[in-house]
Amino acid sequence: MQLTFDGETVRGGNEARERFYDARGYGRPHDGGLELAPVEAGHLLFRGDVTTVRDDRDDSGEGIGFESLLASRAVSEVDFFVYKELRDRGFYLSPTDSADVTDFIVYPRGQGPWDDAVAYRVTTLSERATIDAGTLQAIARGIDAEEDEASTGVLAVVDEESEVTYLELDVPTLSGSTYHDIPSFEGDLLSDRVLVPEPPAALHDRAFYGQRLDRDDDRVQLSLVEAAYLSSRGDLAVGVEDVADADAIVDRGREVEGERFDRRLRVYDALRSAGIVPKTGFKFGADFRTYADVDSVDDLGHSEFLVRALPADHSFVPRDLSLDVRLAHGVRKRMLFALTVQGGIDWLSAERLTP
Amino acid sequence: MQLTFDGETVRGGNEARERFYDARGYGRPHDGGLELAPVEAGHLLFRGDVTTVRDDRDDSGEGIGFESLLASRAVSEVDFFVYKELRDRGFYLSPTDSADVTDFIVYPRGQGPWDDAVAYRVTTLSERATIDAGTLQAIARGIDAEEDEASTGVLAVVDEESEVTYLELDVPTLSGSTYHDIPSFEGDLLSDRVLVPEPPAALHDRAFYGQRLDRDDDRVQLSLVEAAYLSSRGDLAVGVEDVADADAIVDRGREVEGERFDRRLRVYDALRSAGIVPKTGFKFGADFRTYADVDSVDDLGHSEFLVRALPADHSFVPRDLSLDVRLAHGVRKRMLFALTVQGGIDWLSAERLTP
Numbered sequence: 001m002q003l004t005f006d007g008e009t010v011r012g013g014n015e016a017r018e019r020f021y022d023a024r025g026y027g028r029p030h031d032g033g034l035e036l037a038p039v040e041a042g043h044l045l046f047r048g049d050v051t052t053v054r055d056d057r058d059d060s061g062e063g064i065g066f067e068s069l070l071a072s073r074a075v076s077e078v079d080f081f082v083y084k085e086l087r088d089r090g091f092y093l094s095p096t097d098s099a100d101v102t103d104f105i106v107y108p109r110g111q112g113p114w115d116d117a118v119a120y121r122v123t124t125l126s127e128r129a130t131i132d133a134g135t136l137q138a139i140a141r142g143i144d145a146e147e148d149e150a151s152t153g154v155l156a157v158v159d160e161e162s163e164v165t166y167l168e169l170d171v172p173t174l175s176g177s178t179y180h181d182i183p184s185f186e187g188d189l190l191s192d193r194v195l196v197p198e199p200p201a202a203l204h205d206r207a208f209y210g211q212r213l214d215r216d217d218d219r220v221q222l223s224l225v226e227a228a229y230l231s232s233r234g235d236l237a238v239g240v241e242d243v244a245d246a247d248a249i250v251d252r253g254r255e256v257e258g259e260r261f262d263r264r265l266r267v268y269d270a271l272r273s274a275g276i277v278p279k280t281g282f283k284f285g286a287d288f289r290t291y292a293d294v295d296s297v298d299d300l301g302h303s304e305f306l307v308r309a310l311p312a313d314h315s316f317v318p319r320d321l322s323l324d325v326r327l328a329h330g331v332r333k334r335m336l337f338a339l340t341v342q343g344g345i346d347w348l349s350a351e352r353l354t355p
Numbered sequence: 356m357q358l359t360f361d362g363e364t365v366r367g368g369n370e371a372r373e374r375f376y377d378a379r380g381y382g383r384p385h386d387g388g389l390e391l392a393p394v395e396a397g398h399l400l401f402r403g404d405v406t407t408v409r410d411d412r413d414d415s416g417e418g419i420g421f422e423s424l425l426a427s428r429a430v431s432e433v434d435f436f437v438y439k440e441l442r443d444r445g446f447y448l449s450p451t452d453s454a455d456v457t458d459f460i461v462y463p464r465g466q467g468p469w470d471d472a473v474a475y476r477v478t479t480l481s482e483r484a485t486i487d488a489g490t491l492q493a494i495a496r497g498i499d500a501e502e503d504e505a506s507t508g509v510l511a512v513v514d515e516e517s518e519v520t521y522l523e524l525d526v527p528t529l530s531g532s533t534y535h536d537i538p539s540f541e542g543d544l545l546s547d548r549v550l551v552p553e554p555p556a557a558l559h560d561r562a563f564y565g566q567r568l569d570r571d572d573d574r575v576q577l578s579l580v581e582a583a584y585l586s587s588r589g590d591l592a593v594g595v596e597d598v599a600d601a602d603a604i605v606d607r608g609r610e611v612e613g614e615r616f617d618r619r620l621r622v623y624d625a626l627r628s629a630g631i632v633p634k635t636g637f638k639f640g641a642d643f644r645t646y647a648d649v650d651s652v653d654d655l656g657h658s659e660f661l662v663r664a665l666p667a668d669h670s671f672v673p674r675d676l677s678l679d680v681r682l683a684h685g686v687r688k689r690m691l692f693a694l695t696v697q698g699g700i701d702w703l704s705a706e707r708l709t710p
Contacts (some may be wrong), residue, residue, distance in 0.1 A: 021483045046568075067552060071543050078547065082570075126547055127637050128611045159637035160578035161566045162548070188426050190480055192433065193517070197422060211516045213401075215441075223515035255647020280512035282482050285678020323682060330685045 002053045003041060005064060010041035020044065025092030025112035037095040038074040039083050045069060046084065049262040073159040082124045082156045085164040088355055101138045118151040120355060125318055127159040133314045133339050140169035140348055154353060157318045167325055168353040175355060176275035176292035180207035180236050182200060187222065191239040196220040208277045208294045223280065224253040225268050265308040269336040270345045281306050284327060305336040325350050361408045362418040362420060365396035375399065380447030380467035380677060381648040393429040400424060401439065401566040425445035429451050434458060437479045437511045437581050444710055456493045470696060473506040488669045488694050495703055496523035509708060512673045521552060522680060523708040527691070531630035535562040542577065544593040544603060549582040551575040563632045563649045573583055578635065579608040580623050621666040622693040625700045636661050660691040667696040680705050
């Protein structure tokens with residue numbers, strides 16, 4: 001049985017179709033025979049199911065082996081290692097057209113290309129490359145996918161040592177139930193926060209704004225982002241001369257943080273509007289940690305998300321994604337990226353996945 | 356008992372010295388009386404030990420209270436929260452001259468400014484500020500400290516909610532014992548790694564270069580940084596035409612990573628030269644994880660460090676430091692920053708500290 005390669009597609013006859021497609025889900029049937037993507041042929045060569053593939057463009061008759069196929073760049077190593085890893089895990093999968101965001105369609109275990117169901121849409125990436133926020137969103141949303149929308153968008157990162165890390169990307173719906181009325185109050189704008197000498201009782205203990213100055217001290221300190229939000233709603237007055245209160249606080253925030261402060265404030269606002277309480281995520285290396293349903297600070301419950309506020313055109317380094325997702329997993333939270341776009345926030349969550 | 360403030364120093368008489376310095380380690384004696392830094396006076400005001408401080412510059416006779424002192428910017432809130440936190444933990448501490456890298460000298464528990472010993476040299480930082488690598492190195496080395504060299508350099512970061520996170524900074528000495536002779540061998544330069552069809556047995560199994568292609572497959576794949584290192588030592592030949600092997604590999608690395616590849620290669624080289632094996636730290640969001648004493652990959656032992664390679668002029672965001680150190684702690688490793696300087700690498704380690 002001979003397979004041939006024309007530089008784009010590997011082809012085989014009826015026997016190859018029976019043996020590789022019908023029995024094991026490689027390639028796709030074509031005119032009674034078989035068409036394989038180079039990465040699929042590479043896997044057959046790697047396994048020794050096929051020894052060499054004949055090169056249509058080469059008259060020498062010397063066939064292509066696994067190593068020369070990989071060296072030829074007809075197959076990206078990153079694609080090969082992901083393909084192999086998923087095969088090792090017992091999945092059948094099909095490469096897509098290279099223009100797609102999705103590199104592989106992965107079928108549920110026990111199913112294959114002859115079935116309709118899709119378990120994962122996988123995009124491959126080298127540890128050493130970068131990926132922009134828009135592409136991650138496309139993976140999460142599956143906008144280019146004709147297939148079943150119930151499938152999960154997955155980024156498969158191949159590290160320098162060819163280990164594969166899978167990240168499940170999703171567009172979560174955020175909703176909480178924390179809405180408390182607070183009577184308006186006054187505070188002092190310090191250099192890096194706002195001190196509230198006589199806070200309304202609900203401010204900290206129910207709505208979970210700020211922190212008490214000390215365990216036995218009723219005075220509350222607000223972060224600048226909390227203060228800017230409360231001031232923009234008219235709840236907080238800081239009494240700065242000649243400037244609107246909210247503007248004075250935002251100016252103070254920008255002094256140190258620049259546009260990052262504006263970005264964090266927009267994310268803070270969006271989370272509060274969804275009934276969710278954002279608190280600092282500093283100890284977790286994030287912008288915020290969140291609580292969805294706060295009725296009293298004495299009974300907070302577990303914080304669900306770690307949130308990082310980023311510009312919509314942010315370019316992700318896979319290593320940083322790996323760091324964020326691993327840390328969030330370690331503290332039983334989900335990593336949430338808040339991408340600030342014109343007119344709102346796009347949410348993108350990332351979690352470690354074992355297919 | 357009346358304390359007075361001239362805009363720089365708070366002063367009291369003999370009674371104040373007895374009550375605050377002799378008994379509780381606040382300030383320093385001067386002419387039989389007491390001199391306090393504003394942050395120390397702020398803490399006495401906060402605790403209610405003193406109600407108000409008289410302002411020498413103000414004839415109205417209205418004293419300065421805690422809130423107005425903090426609002427006046429005579430005391431940085433960041434300094435105040437660190438001072439308070441360390442006092443709450445039972446330490447006596449003294450502010451230093453503001454030109455120092457060190458903000459507070461912290462005495463061992465049970466000791467004070469009248470003793471010679473120093474436990475910690477503490478530098479304070481707001482979560483929202485940045486700090487450059489040079490300053491972190493100065494904290495670690497204590498180069499500006501006249502005091503006991505046995506003291507520990509500490510960065511105290513105050514987050515938006517005024518919680519304090521302590522990071523111990525150090526300049527570690529790195530040494531390992533992994534030196535194995537490898538006969539020279541050949542490999543194929545693929546797009547993102549080097550494939551070694553017939554590797555010497557010691558290459559992977561003893562010296563821990565690369566990975567096997569599969570559990571039962573003897574072929575070894577090397578990362579580009581491993582391959583560049585081995586090639587520069589003359590151990591690996593990849594047979595690229597018209598170019599030295601090592602240059603061809605480095606060029607491939609730079610194609611994707613730019614100067615980051617060179618930085619990583621220098622750090623890789625320095626670690627290997629110290630007898631330490633660097634492997635990818637991708638799953639931990641780092642450049643490398645390290646093994647100091649590898650005799651066989653079947654008996655690796657625990658990896659000690661996570662390493663991040665950075666340019667010497669890197670500016671750290673406290674949030675990123677917090678993220679790295681927390682993750683490393685969670686996997687029982689120490690976080691190590693490798694700062695590439697002219698002629699070598701400066702090592703800087705950071706660990707979470709509970710004083």
